[in-house]
Amino acid sequence: MLEDWLAPKAAALESRGLTRRLRPRAAGEVLIDLAGNDYLGLARDPRVVEAAVAAVREWGAGATASRLVTGTTALHAELESELASYTGHEAGLVFSSGYLANLGVVTALGGPGTLLVSDEHVHASIVDACRLSRSRVEVVPHNDVDAIGKALAERNEPQAVVLVESVYSVLGDAAPLAELSAVCSEHRAALLVDEAHGLGVTGAGRGSVAAAGLAGLDHVIVTMTLSKSLASQGGVVLGPALLREHLVNRARPFIFDTGLNPAACAAALAALRILADEPNRPEAIHTTAARLATACGVAPSAGAVVSVPMPGPREAVRAAELCFENGVRVGSFRPPSVPDGISRLRLTAHAGLSSDELDHACEVIIAAVREVS
Numbered sequence: 108m109l110e111d112w113l114a115p116k117a118a119a120l121e122s123r124g125l126t127r128r129l130r131p132r133a134a135g136e137v138l139i140d141l142a143g144n145d146y147l148g149l150a151r152d153p154r155v156v157e158a159a160v161a162a163v164r165e166w167g168a169g170a171t172a173s174r175l176v177t178g179t180t181a182l183h184a185e186l187e188s189e190l191a192s193y194t195g196h197e198a199g200l201v202f203s204s205g206y207l208a209n210l211g212v213v214t215a216l217g218g219p220g221t222l223l224v225s226d227e228h229v230h231a232s233i234v235d236a237c238r239l240s241r242s243r244v245e246v247v248p249h250n251d252v253d254a255i256g257k258a259l260a261e262r263n264e265p266q267a268v269v270l271v272e273s274v275y276s277v278l279g280d281a282a283p284l285a286e287l288s289a290v291c292s293e294h295r296a297a298l299l300v301d302e303a304h305g306l307g308v309t310g311a312g313r314g315s316v317a318a319a320g321l322a323g324l325d326h327v328i329v330t331m332t333l334s335k336s337l338a339s340q341g342g343v344v345l346g347p348a349l350l351r352e353h354l355v356n357r358a359r360p361f362i363f364d365t366g367l368n369p370a371a372c373a374a375a376l377a378a379l380r381i382l383a384d385e386p387n388r389p390e391a392i393h394t395t396a397a398r399l400a401t402a403c404g405v406a407p408s409a410g411a412v413v414s415v416p417m418p419g420p421r422e423a424v425r426a427a428e429l430c431f432e433n434g435v436r437v438g439s440f441r442p443p444s445v446p447d448g449i450s451r452l453r454l455t456a457h458a459g460l461s462s463d464e465l466d467h468a469c470e471v472i473i474a475a476v477r478e479v480s
């Protein structure tokens with residue numbers, strides 16, 4: 108029965124060059140990595156690894172239950188308080204992924220009395236959160252502050268939340284946060300900024316919301332993943348203490364989910380402390396991203412993501428394969444993961460790559476793009 112149902116779907120994807128396949132990594136693989144999101148190069152830092160190992164020894168292999176039962180450890184509390192103080196917010200609540208943090212906060216604020224105004228380029232987790240929220244949703248053109256103002260002004264709902272990313276995950280461009288905050292204030296709306304690609308990268312590590320002086324304002328909410336610059340897993344919602352309390356009581360992806368693994372908490376905490384102690388670390392990401400963008404002849408990135416448009420999905424996959432064969436791992440993004448439908452190579456700049464590695468990576472990428480174009 109499933110054969111009849113799924114085989115035609117698989118064939119349709121294959122015919123458009125859009126089939127995705129899992130490729131397990133080998134432990135000792137020697138590749139220059141420009142595909143993963145370990146922006147600060149901390150995933151294998153001994154301090155981060157040892158913190159995770161010590162947490163397993165102290166707390167065991169899992170959180171044992173949901174956060175409201177026995178799944179909140181002292182590590183969760185420490186992580187929430189240090190994340191909030193580092194990024195300039197009153198409070199934070201940790202979820203077991205960034206995806207669930209977005210789902211939790213948007214659905215807990217959503218409902219028939221809340222309009223959600225979403226930038227058309229936001230991450231899939233925010234799109235899914237909108238779908239689950241039971242709110243009316245207006246999707247507005249990318250970075251169009253006037254369209255947002257119009258949607259907010261014309262609404263009938265008493266509440267509204269504007270949903271954006273600080274640094275967009277596929278194109279690597281930035282949101283106009285000061286203007287967005289102003290338009291939200293003017294229309295009594297909350298501004299939710301996903302800083303998955305801002306934490307550890309922009310604002311000397313503290314993110315774009317802090318850099319714009321918006322952290323701690325009572326209409327500003329931030330979500331972050333702990334899986335990119337903090338080299339671990341998990342997500343967090345940051346904002347006023349009242350919001351945290353609301354989420355503890357209302358966010359279903361928080362309430363009905365096992366707490367974040369203590370080892371992941373400890374690893375994120377160790378990475379956060381390194382970031383706080385070494386404020387120059389994020390600078391290397393920008394230098395590397397600028398070098399990659401220049402080599403590939405594309406616009407500079409606001410963060411770590413450098414996006415190289417390709418003629419089509421097959422070319423994107425082939426170019427990534429050629430890079431892999433020559434020792435460089437890059438990402439290939441195809442529909443539906445690209446907001447504008449254009450397939451691309453997605454390069455992520457990492458702190459810690461040597462100049463020689465970067466030269467080699469640029470040569471390999473340029474040759475691969477040329478060969479398939």
Ligand SMILES: Cc1ncc(COP(=O)(O)O)c(C=O)c1O
Binds near residue numbers: 206276303340342
């Ligand atoms: C912008 C953005 N938001 C949310 C997420 C989800 O975070 P997580 O991987 O922790 O679920 C990601 C990526 O993974 C992302 O790029």
